[in-house]
Amino acid sequence: MLKKKWTSTAVVAGTILAGWTATNAPAATQTQTNTAQPTISAAGDLSVPGTKTLIIGGTAFSAYTGSITLSYHARTSAAGSSTITMRATSDFTATNPSVAAGDLTYTCGAAGLGTPCASTVTASTITAQTVVSIAAAACTGGGGSCSSASPNTMIINYSLANLPSAQTGTYTSNILFTISAS
């Protein structure tokens, strides 16, 4: 058991030992081999723009809209999966505009890897909603069975209701994106 663990993790160690051997035995030729056997695990990361300002449309009381690009890397195991979720961790206001009141909706564009959310979704301050679902044995970049692009991207299109009863002012809501992979 101990021997197996040594073999599987000694890639760098093998290089070090070979160098020491060469230095101390100049008259001999010695070849050593080592087995590189890394354990590649499921993993993911993502990035989103720090700030996005939603802009009103061309007619009175048209919705405030804006899009962000979600960039991500994901790798899933043969029996695993990955999801990217979003949830509003703070609200614009307690009344309106308000995520909790259902004023913020979004749609997902085509996902570079995985399946994007379908149709129009009402954002939530309570539930982490899945915006991308990635199946087993998927990975970002490299082509082949992986996607060709790296990172993968997906556009999220926001729409915020513009109601007359909203008081004038500048308001902000923080949206937390989370990627998990197995």
Next chain:
Amino acid sequence: MTHNGNKTNRTLWMAAVLPLLASSAFGQAATGTSSLSVVVAAEAGIAVNTATTTLSNGGSTIFGANYTGTTSLTFKLRSTKTTGTASITVQNTEFANNGPKIASTELTFTCTAASGTACAGAQNASTSAAVTVVSFTASVAGSHSANAGDAATVAWTIIDKPSYETGTFTSTATFTIATT
């Protein structure tokens, strides 16, 4: 031996740590936060629901039955907190030929509104100035209509005079909503 022993120790340390890192990455979820910002400003919109308002005297052939008709409006507005005001106004074009004359105050109107302050009493329509139909004063929270919009009406009256020629006469009424 000591040198060799150090290398061995380093090797063993890496052997112990690498699986730990892999395990840690496996179970972690990465996150990112994006702030959505919106600037809510004063805004207003109006719809004239009655494209053509026909003024009728009910078919009377006896003088004294004025021509009346009502134009329906729907408006939405939001004024700036504390300082903002708003108004709906109307301005008319003159009837042609020898019909009623707005310039002679022969067209008047009264107003109703679901919010704000509707004009008080009969107002003389004007071809030269915008006449206020509904007004909103400044308030701490700002003024606003219902989210679905508020209704307003303008009830027109043309005094029936023998001096008018028979025929159909048209005046275009332009409604304007403004807010600060």
